[in-house]
Every structure is written in structure tokens, then in C-alpha cells.
Amino acid sequence: MVLLSVRDLRVEFATSGGVVTAVDGASFDVGSGETVALLGESGSGKSVTAQAVMGIVPKPAGRVCGGSISYDGRDLLAPGVAKGLRGREIAMVFQDPLSSLNPVFRVGAQIGEMFRRHRGASRREARAAALDLMKRVGIPAASKRLDDYPHQFSGGMRQRVMIAMALALSPRLLIADEPTTALDVTVQAQIMDLLTRLQAEEGMSLVLITHDLGVVAGVADRVILMYAGRVVETGSLREVYEHSGHPYTSGLMASVPAVDGPRDRLVPIQGSPPDLLSLPSGCSFRPRCQYADEQCAEVEPVLRQLPDRPSTHQAACHHPEGVLTDVH
Amino acid sequence: MSTESPLLSVRDLQTSFPMRSPVLRRTVGQIQAVAGVSFDIPAGGTLGLVGESGSGKSTVARTIIGLEKARSGSIVFDGDELTSLPKASMRRVRRQLQMIFQDPYASLNPRATVEQIIAEAWQIHPDVVPRNQHRAEVRDLLERVGLNPDHAERYPHQFSGGQRQRIGIARALALRPKLVICDEAVSALDVSVQAQVLNLLDDLRCDLGLAYLFIAHDLSVVRHISDRVAVMYLGRIVETASQDELFTRPLHPYTQALLSAVPDPKPWDKPAREQIIIGGDVPSPADPPSGCGFRTRCWKAEETCAHDVPELTTRLELHPAACHFATELAGAAR
Numbered sequence: 001m002v003l004l005s006v007r008d009l010r011v012e013f014a015t016s017g018g019v020v021t022a023v024d025g026a027s028f029d030v031g032s033g034e035t036v037a038l039l040g041e042s043g044s045g046k047s048v049t050a051q052a053v054m055g056i057v058p059k060p061a062g063r064v065c066g067g068s069i070s071y072d073g074r075d076l077l078a079p080g081v082a083k084g085l086r087g088r089e090i091a092m093v094f095q096d097p098l099s100s101l102n103p104v105f106r107v108g109a110q111i112g113e114m115f116r117r118h119r120g121a122s123r124r125e126a127r128a129a130a131l132d133l134m135k136r137v138g139i140p141a142a143s144k145r146l147d148d149y150p151h152q153f154s155g156g157m158r159q160r161v162m163i164a165m166a167l168a169l170s171p172r173l174l175i176a177d178e179p180t181t182a183l184d185v186t187v188q189a190q191i192m193d194l195l196t197r198l199q200a201e202e203g204m205s206l207v208l209i210t211h212d213l214g215v216v217a218g219v220a221d222r223v224i225l226m227y228a229g230r231v232v233e234t235g236s237l238r239e240v241y242e243h244s245g246h247p248y249t250s251g252l253m254a255s256v257p258a259v260d261g262p263r264d265r266l267v268p269i270q271g272s273p274p275d276l277l278s279l280p281s282g283c284s285f286r287p288r289c290q291y292a293d294e295q296c297a298e299v300e301p302v303l304r305q306l307p308d309r310p311s312t313h314q315a316a317c318h319h320p321e322g323v324l325t326d327v328h
Numbered sequence: 329m330s331t332e333s334p335l336l337s338v339r340d341l342q343t344s345f346p347m348r349s350p351v352l353r354r355t356v357g358q359i360q361a362v363a364g365v366s367f368d369i370p371a372g373g374t375l376g377l378v379g380e381s382g383s384g385k386s387t388v389a390r391t392i393i394g395l396e397k398a399r400s401g402s403i404v405f406d407g408d409e410l411t412s413l414p415k416a417s418m419r420r421v422r423r424q425l426q427m428i429f430q431d432p433y434a435s436l437n438p439r440a441t442v443e444q445i446i447a448e449a450w451q452i453h454p455d456v457v458p459r460n461q462h463r464a465e466v467r468d469l470l471e472r473v474g475l476n477p478d479h480a481e482r483y484p485h486q487f488s489g490g491q492r493q494r495i496g497i498a499r500a501l502a503l504r505p506k507l508v509i510c511d512e513a514v515s516a517l518d519v520s521v522q523a524q525v526l527n528l529l530d531d532l533r534c535d536l537g538l539a540y541l542f543i544a545h546d547l548s549v550v551r552h553i554s555d556r557v558a559v560m561y562l563g564r565i566v567e568t569a570s571q572d573e574l575f576t577r578p579l580h581p582y583t584q585a586l587l588s589a590v591p592d593p594k595p596w597d598k599p600a601r602e603q604i605i606i607g608g609d610v611p612s613p614a615d616p617p618s619g620c621g622f623r624t625r626c627w628k629a630e631e632t633c634a635h636d637v638p639e640l641t642t643r644l645e646l647h648p649a650a651c652h653f654a655t656e657l658a659g660a661a662r
């Protein structure tokens with residue numbers, strides 16, 4: 001069953017250099033209980049997509065100017081709807097927990113506040129519920145730490161606190177935006193382990209936003225790859241990683257040094273990341289693409305099924321045969 | 329092993345910072361950021377230095393180039409003992425010893441053109457490139473690092489992140505160094521650009537015979553570029569080996585945990601790796617555990633680990649590890 005459905009989403013920002021289209025016609029679904037990875041390099045529009053779903057696109061610079069987002073049949077773009085669901089049905093975890101926690105309130109009280117505000121819990125009930133949650137997310141000596149302030153926690157423990165707050169009201173959709181990017185790799189492994197465990201226990205849908213192709217590999221069912229505000233490839237994770245149809249995806253895969261096996265020379269993507277203020281005509285990836293031809297300059301490619309691949313595997317490229325035969 | 333003396337030889341290096349009490353407003357102790365580190369880098373070789381944040385990697389680098397003062401130990405670079413070198417001679421040595429930082433933007437003067445940034449070092453070392461050749465040499469350097477030589481008159485903000493890092497590399501190369509210290513030099517770059525810069529660093533090593541001290545927290549990147557790798561934890565090196573040996577046969581429990589935590593984009597290609605997830609965080613170097621620094625997170629820890637500091641001892645050839653039980657681990661690895 002589809003829980004979240006995003007169609008032709010467009011989000012613009014007014015900047016000093018002009019209007020940028022941060023998300024440009026993105027469409028995707030998230031099924032209930034599914035784990036989906038939203039991938040792409042910095043500036044590709046991942047966070048803004050999440051902001052649009054949560055109804056927190058920064059105003060007045062940014063605005064959703066097209067498309068639709070529906071959650072469980074409800075129109076998230078209708079006034080007040082996203083706000084009503086935020087925290088209860090849809091929750092979010094950010095890269096930098098310190099900036100989303102209030103520095104002057106004790107951690108236990110901040111978690112407990114969720115229950116007080118939304119569930120009408122008493123101070124005591126809220127405290128007990130906060131303690132429960134802190135234990136569930138693996139904070140050692142939780143009862144001693146209820147009265148600590150955010151700065152007294154390490155980065156990894158703060159992220160656990162954020163996850164506890166996000167889970168407080170048992171949301172059905174959790175969006176985690178680069179939840180481990182600021183953490184060391186051993187702590188990253190702990191947090192990913194925690195997120196997958198909680199996802200399974202709660203049966204919730206999980207959208208993992210990251211620039212790191214490796215982090216989500218053992219975790220996500222499906223991937224959505226973004227470039228310059230557009231979805232350029234989507235499909236089951238293994239299918240997309242093993243049979244990338246878009247030159248950008250296969251370029252990314254070839255750019256990551258291997259953890260084992262031979263140390264081959266890397267094959268980087270040529271050129272620089274796109275400048276949203278001066279995108280080329282047609283396909284945004286064209287200046288960096290070895291398969292580009294005239295059609296690519298004239299016609300913007302749309303997502304379509306790749307030849308001889310499962311119907312769920314789609315790429316927005318005029319010439320996917322190039323990559324499919326060269327690389328695989 | 330070659331009998332030639334290494335280009336850089338670091339022995340028992342210790343660097344500490346005063347720990348100040350905000351309440352008492354005086355120094356109440358020392359933070360041992362680097363607690364006795366030794367390694368060699370041969371000419372043209374690359375040593376990768378890995379470890380989680382706070383393990384002391386940057387402090388090692390900063391001490392080598394003289395930005396921090398060593399509390400004890402020795403740093404011999406190209407025959408000179410740097411810890412006791414007079415300032416005037418340090419300038420001569422620094423020519424051969426350059427550093428590239430993580431944040432290229434912060435380390436580039438925003439009001440200087442790329443040409444001015446690169447040529448600046450030649451003001452201090454006029455013998456390297458005569459004045460009338462500055463322009464031509466800047467163009468050469470820009471070309472070498474993959475930038476358009478016609479952009480020499482531009483300012484840093486007119487370049488992308490990856491291009492700025494190339495400017496930083498060109499600046500480091502301006503004095504024709506023998507050793508370049510890269511401190512998280514590619515960590516902030518998107519992977520597509522990171523791969524370009526890694527290839528550039530590779531090419532420069534081949535073409536110019538550069539040696540690198542390559543510091544990074546990303547183990548895949550370190551594996552890609554290094555000949556040898558040293559793993560740091562709480563100010564000490566806990567294991568060193570050749571790149572190949574370290575990644576296929578890690579001896580120290582911390583190295584094993586680190587490797588196990590490296591995200592693998594294609595896990596299904598390989599036999600299931602043993603997942604080691606260690607708990608907790610790196611302890612503060614202001615208050616390190618007694619005995620083995622890793623014992624608070626180590627699943628192999630025993631009584632003795634709380635009392636005795638394990639020495640970095642060589643049980644497998646050229647593969648020292650600092651763990652009381654590394655013999656057993658070495659046996660198991662065989």
C-alpha cells in the first residue's frame with residue numbers, strides 16, 4: 001500500500017542570483033513499512049524534498065509552486081494538513097541534532113514534552129514515557145541522563161535523543177535526513193543498526209536521505225536518485241546499484257573507492273556539479289555526460305522503464321543502452 | 329626493507345594541550361592529544377593515518393609542520409630534527425613540507441586572485457621561481473591540477489568546492505615539496521569530485537615523486553591511496569601495516585571494528601562480513617581509561633587490559649599492533 005505519494009513536485013527559492021528550482025518535477029512513492037533511500041550529491045534537492053513533505057520549506061524565500069503530495073489519502077499541500085500530521089504521523093530526524101534540540105531544557109523534559117503536548121500526559125507520565133524511550137533507543141544509564149542537557153551528550157547519543165523524540169508519538173513515516181553524516185563510522189553503524197531495528201519493530205516507513213551510497217546498501221529496499229532537483233533513476237536498491245541505467249548513477253558507483261578487492265583507478269564523473277542558476281537545456285547532466293547527443297540538448301528526458309529490466313526500474317535518460325552495455 | 333633513511337621519521341611524539349578550568353580560570357591538567365606516536369614515511373611513499381575524530385590525527389600533522397609544539401619526541405625530516413630547529417632554518421624546511429586542509433575555502437584568502445594565492449609563497453622563497461616567471465609557472469600549476477590557466481585572475485568564490493581544493497593543491501605544490509600532508513583533504517567533497525581529486529593526487533605522486541601523509545576518517549579512501557596505514561585511537565597508534573595486510577588481516581580489535589563499520593555499496597558481492605558493532609563513544613583524551621585506551625569499548629577486554637598499557641609490538645612481520653591479545657589474533661588470522 002502506498003503511504004506517501006509525491007507527484008511532479010516543484011519547489012523554488014528566491015536567491016540573490018535569481019530564482020532556483022531546487023526540486024523540479026520530482027515524483028515518487030513510499031509504501032507502508034518500506035525503507036526508501038533518497039540519494040544524491042549535495043544540492044540535488046533531497047532536503048528540500050523532505051521539507052516539502054513536512055510542510056517546512058523555509059518561507060518566504062522558498063515555496064512549493066507545483067505538484068502534489070498525498071499522505072494516506074490526505075493532501076499534504078492543503079493548508080494546515082502537514083502541520084497537523086507533523087510529529088504525530090510523520091516525523092523527521094536531522095543531520096545536526098544539536099541545532100534541533102533546545103540547549104536550555106533537560107533532555108528528559110524535551111522528550112516528555114511530546115507526550116504532554118500531544119497526549120495530555122501529566123509531568124510524571126511524561127517523564128516515565130521519556131525514560132522508556134531513552135532506553136529503547138539505547139541510551140546507557142538512561143534514568144541518570146534524563147536530567148542532563150543536550151550539550152552533555154556525545155554526537156551519537158544526541159542523535160539517539162532525536163530519534164527518541166521522533167518516535168514518541170509512533171509515527172507511520174520517519175524521514176531521516178543524513179542522520180549519520182556528522183558521526184564517526186563506528187557510531188554511524190550503531191545508529192543505522194538502531195534505525196533498522198526500530199523500523200522493523202514499529203513497521204513504519206523509513207525514508208533515508210544520504211549522499212553515501214554505501215550507508216543504505218544493506219538497509220533500503222528501494223532508492224530514488226536525484227540530480228539537480230530531478231529524480232534521475234529509481235528502482236530496487238540492488239537492481240539500481242548493479243544495473244545502473246543512468247550515466248550519473250553508474251558514474252557515482254565508479255567514483256567510490258572499494259573497501260576490498262583490487263584497487264583500480266577511479267573513474268570519476270567529469271566536470272563540476274550543476275549550477276542551479278544556469279542549467280543547460282534538455283538534460284541537466286549533459287555537460288558531464290559521455291553519451292550526450294543533440295536529442296539530450298533539446299528534450300528533457302523523463303523517467304521510463306529501462307530496456308529488459310524490471311518495470312519498477314526507471315531512469316530519466318535518452319540513451320540508457322550506453323551505460324547498460326558499457327558498464328555491465 | 330630499504331636501507332635508505334626515510335624522508336620523515338617520527339619517534340615517540342607527544343603533544344598536549346593545557347586543560348583550563350572555566351571555573352578556576354587556570355590550567356588544571358593536560359590533554360594528551362598525541363601520546364607517543366612513531367612512524368616513518370619513505371620518499372615517494374604514502375602513509376594513511378586513520379581513526380575517529382578526536383584521536384589526534386590533526387595534532388600529529390600540526391606538530392610536524394610546527395603549528396603545535398611537541399612536548400617530547402623527535403621529528404626528523406630529510407635529515408633535520410624539526411623539534412629543535414631554529415626558526416630561520418624551519419622556513420627552509422617548510423618549503424619541502426606542505427599541507428592541504430579539509431576546508432579549501434577557509435584556507436584561501438578571499439580577496440586574492442588565484443595567481444596571487446599561488447605566487448605568495450614565492451615572495452618568501454624567491455629562489456624557487458624568479459619573478460618574471462611567476463605568471464607562466466602559475467599557468468603550469470593550474471594546468472597540472474586540472475584548472476583552466478585562463479582563470480588565474482579569478483577569486484576563490486568564483487570556483488566550486490572541488491576546484492577550490494585544486495587551488496589549495498596548486499598552492500601546496502608551488503614550492504615543489506617532497507612531502508604533502510593532506511588533512512581530510514577530500515572529506516568535504518562530493519564523491520564524484522572526490523574521485524577526481526584522488527586521481528589527481530595519485531598522478532602527482534607518480535609524476536613528481538611526492539610523499540603523502542594522508543589523514544582521513546574514510547577508510548575506503550585511505551585504502552585507495554596508501555602504501556601503509558596507521559590506525560590511531562586516543563592519541564596512540566594501535567596498529568600499522570601495509571594497506572593490503574591491514575585491510576585483509578586486521579589484528580587490533582579497534583581496527584576490526586572500524587573495518588566492519590565501513591559501509592559497502594555492494595555487500596551482496598561478498599561472503600557475509602562479520603558485523604562488529606562496538607558500543608559507546610571515544611573517551612575524552614582529558615580523562616583516558618587506565619591501561620588500554622580501547623578497553624571501554626573492546627569486546628575482548630580482560631582484567632589485565634585495565635592495568636597494563638599494551639605496547640605496539642611486532643608479532644606479524646611489519647605489522648605491529650598494540651593489544652595484549654594480538655598474538656592470539658595473529659594466530660587466528662594466519
Ligand SMILES: Nc1ncnc2c1ncn2[C@@H]1O[C@H](COP(=O)(O)OP(=O)(O)O)[C@@H](O)[C@H]1O
Pocket residue numbers: 013014015020021022040041042043044045046047048049058061062276
Ligand atoms: N533556504 C534556502 N535558500 C535558498 N536556496 C536554498 C535553500 N535551501 C535550499 N536551497 C537551494 O536548493 C538546492 C537544493 O538544496 P537541498 O535540498 O538542501 O540539497 P541536498 O540534496 O544537499 O539536501 C540548493 O542547491 C540550493 O540552491
Ligand SMILES: Nc1ncnc2c1ncn2[C@@H]1O[C@H](COP(=O)(O)OP(=O)(O)O)[C@@H](O)[C@H]1O
Pocket residue numbers: 345346359360361379380381382383384385386387388613
Ligand atoms: N588547540 C587545542 N586546544 C585544546 N585541545 C585540543 C586542541 N586541538 C585539539 N585538541 C584536542 O586534542 C584531541 C585530538 O584532536 P585532533 O588532533 O584534532 O583529532 P583528529 O584530527 O583525529 O580529529 C581532541 O580531543 C581535541 O579536542
Ligand code: SF4
Pocket residue numbers: 246247248283284285286289290291292293296301316317318319320
Ligand atoms: S539524457 Fe543524454 S545527456 Fe542526459 S544522461 Fe542520458 S545520455 Fe546523458
Ligand code: SF4
Pocket residue numbers: 580581582620621622623624626627628629630633638650651652653654
Ligand atoms: S589490550 Fe585488551 S582492551 Fe585493548 S584492544 Fe586488546 S583486548 Fe581490547
Ligand SMILES: [Mg+2]
Pocket residue numbers: 046047048177178
Ligand atoms: Mg541535505
Ligand SMILES: [Mg+2]
Pocket residue numbers: 385386387512
Ligand atoms: Mg582532524
